[in-house]
Amino acid sequence: MDNFFKLKQNNTNIRTEMTAGITTFLTMAYIVVVNPAILYGAGVPFEQVFMATVISAVVGCLLMGLFANYPIAIAPGMGLNAYFASVVATQGLSYQVVFGAVFLAGILFILLSFTKLRETLIFAIPASLKYGITSGIGLFIAFVGLRNAGIVVPDEANIVGLGDITDPIIILTVVGLFITLILYVSKVQGALFFGMAATGIIAFFTGQLQFEGVVAAPPAPVFLDMDIAGVFSNGLFTVVFAFLLVTLFDTTGTMIGVAEQAGFMKDGKMPRAKEALLSDATATTVGSMFGTSPSTAYIESSSGVAAGGRTGLTSLTVAVLFIVSIFFTPIIQVIAGIPAITSPVLIIVGCFMMEGLARINWKAFEEAFPAFAVILAMPFTSSIATGIAIGFITYPLLKLVSGKGKDVHWIIYVFGFIFLIQMIFFPMH
Template structure:
C-alpha cells in the first residue's frame, strides 16, 4: 500500500531508504524547534506557544508536501523571517499580535498566489541580483543576531559595535560551540547543526550554565492567537506583509526546485505537482500565524535527506512524524533555548549558508551589482529586511533606466519600486 501510493519502485527507493532519509532530514533541521522559540520569545511571545506553533506549522506543511505533492521536501518556520519578525516588534513598538496579523495576511495572499500564475510571473520578473541580494542580506542579518546574542559583539558609542568580552562564560561557551559545530560541518556529519547544539548543551550543563527541570513532559496546549488584523491596516504595515511574502516565495521556490533537481524529480525542466507543493508552505504560514509563529518555508536541509536516498513524499511524512514526537520534549528545548550560547552558532553558520548566491551576481555590471550591494549592506545595519528589499527595488530600475536599459526591466519592478519609494518617504518603518 505504502509502496504503491508513493511509487517507491518507480523511484528506485524503498521504505527503509525513505525512513533513513526522513531521519536524516529531521536531524539537520530540528534545530528550528529550539532556535525559533528562542528568537520569538525574546520579544514577548510565550515560549511554549511558539514551540507548539513551530511544530504545528512544520507538521502541516511537511505532510501536505509529502502526501499531496509527494516530494521529499520538509517545511518549517524559516530562519531570517523569524529574526525579521522579532525586529519589527522590537523597533516599531507594536504588539506581536499585530505582526502575526501581517503573517496571516501574507499567508492568505501566498495561498491565492500559489493557486494562480502570479507566483511564476513574480519569480521571473524580479532580477537575479535582487533575489540573491535579499537572501544574502538576510544571511548577514541573522549572523549578526547570533554574534550579538552570544556577546561576541557588543554595542559601542564610538563605533556602534565592537568586540565583546571574550572572557565572559556565555561568550566562551558560544565560541566553543561555534568551533565544535564548524568542525562537524567540515567533516560533513549529518545533523551537524543539531549535534553541535547538543554538545554545546552538554558543556553548558557541566559548567552549571544549563539546568533541566524535566526531560519528558506533556505537550503544551496549542492556543489560537487573537490576531490583530485591524492593527495591520491602521499602522500601514503593507511593507512588512510584502517582505514576508516576497522572501518566502523566493526562498521556498528556489529550495523546492533545487532539491527536486538534486533528486532527479524535475521533468524536462518542469516541476510536476507544483501547485500542491507551493500550497504546502502557504498553508503552513497561515496556520502557523494563527498559533503563533513566523512564516514557513521549504528547508534546504531537505537535500541531506535526498543525499541519503529520499526520493518520495514518504521521506516528508517521516519528518512530520518525528516533529510530532518532539512535542513531548518541550521542557528540554525550553531550557536549551534560554542559553544563547547554544543557538548563536546555528544563527552564524546558517547566515553563511545564505551567502552562496553572491557568487551568481554579475559584479562587473554596476547596475546589477550596486542594488545587490545596497540590499546586503542595508539589512544588517538597519536591522530591517523590508528596508533592504525596498532599497533594492528602488535602485535597480533607477540604475537600469539611466543606463539606457529601461526596457530590460519588467514593468512590475517599476511599480514595486515606485510603491517602495512612496512608502520610504511618507511611511518609513523604523
C-alpha cells in the first residue's frame, strides 16, 4: 500500500489518510440526503437517485484514488442537481430525457479529457464569466432552499414574497440553519452533516419526523433509465452544453484549489490532470446510467487535505464510507423528505458559491456586467443555461464595442453567436 499510494514520498501514513478520508466524507455526506431530495422533486424515484448518487461517488472516488492518486472526492454536484430539476419542471420533459443529456455531456467530457481542447476551453472562458456562473448557481440553489422550506412563496403583487413564519416547517428550517451556521463558524468538521443530524433530532422530538427502522438491505439500482433520442428530438443541445461547461470548469477549479492547498502544483500545472478529470467524467457518465445529475470534484476535499490527506488512499476511504451509507436507506429517505432538514444546506452551500464574486473586476464594466447579468438571470429565470447564454452573448459584445475585442478568445465569439441563435429561434422555457 505504501508503494502503490507513495505514502512515504508524500510524508503521510495509513492512519492519517484514513482519518482524512473520514473527515472529507463527513463534510460532504449531506449529498447522500440532499441529492435524492432534489431529484425526487423532479419525479425521479427516491431509491433510484439514492443508489445512483452512491454509485457515482464510489466510481469517482475509486478512480481518483487508484489512478490519479489524489485526496480529492467526487460525487454528484450541487447546483447541477437543481438545474436538472428545473429543466424537467420548466420544459415539461421526462427525467429520462434529461438523464440522456447528462450522459451525452459525460461522454463529451471523457472525449475532451483526452484532447488539448479541454485546456483551451478552460483558459478561453474569462474569469469573470466563470465566477459569475458559479455565483449565479449559488443564488439559484439558495433560492431553491428558501422555496422548498416555504420561506419564499408565490406572491401576486411581487411575484415572490415571505411565507408564514409561524409555520412549523419554517421555524424548524430557521432553527436548523442557525445550528448549522454556529457549527460551521465554530469550525466543527462536518458542520453541514451534523447540522442536518441535529435538525433531524429536533424534528423527531417535535413530531415532524417519524421513521421505522434505521438499517435495511440496500435498494436495487436502476440501470439505463434514460432517453438519449429525446435529447435530439427536443433539441436539448444547450442543456448538454450547460452540464458539460459547468462540470468542466467547476471540477477543474476545485481540483486546482485542492492541489494548491496540498502542494501538488508544479510550475502552475497539475500533474496527472488527465487522470483526475477522467475520474470525474467517468463518474458523471456512470451516474447518468443509474439515475443522477453530473458529478464534480468536491471542495470539501480541502477539509481532508487539512487533516493530512495527501494520496488516493483518502479518496479510497471516502468511497468505502459511501458504500456503507447504502444500508441506511430508511432513515435517509425520511430525512430527505423534510425540507426543513435539507434546505439549510442548500442555503449555506449557495453562500459558499458566492466566494468568486470578490475576484471579479467590478471597476471594469465590460467584465462586471456580463457576470452581473449571469448572476441575475439564473435565479430569476430558474435556468442555469439561460444565465450562461446571456453571459456568453454580452461578454464578447461589450469587449468588442469597448475596443478590447482582441482580448477575447475566438471560442467565446463562436459560443456567443451560437447562444444568440439558440435564444432567438430555440428559446429555453
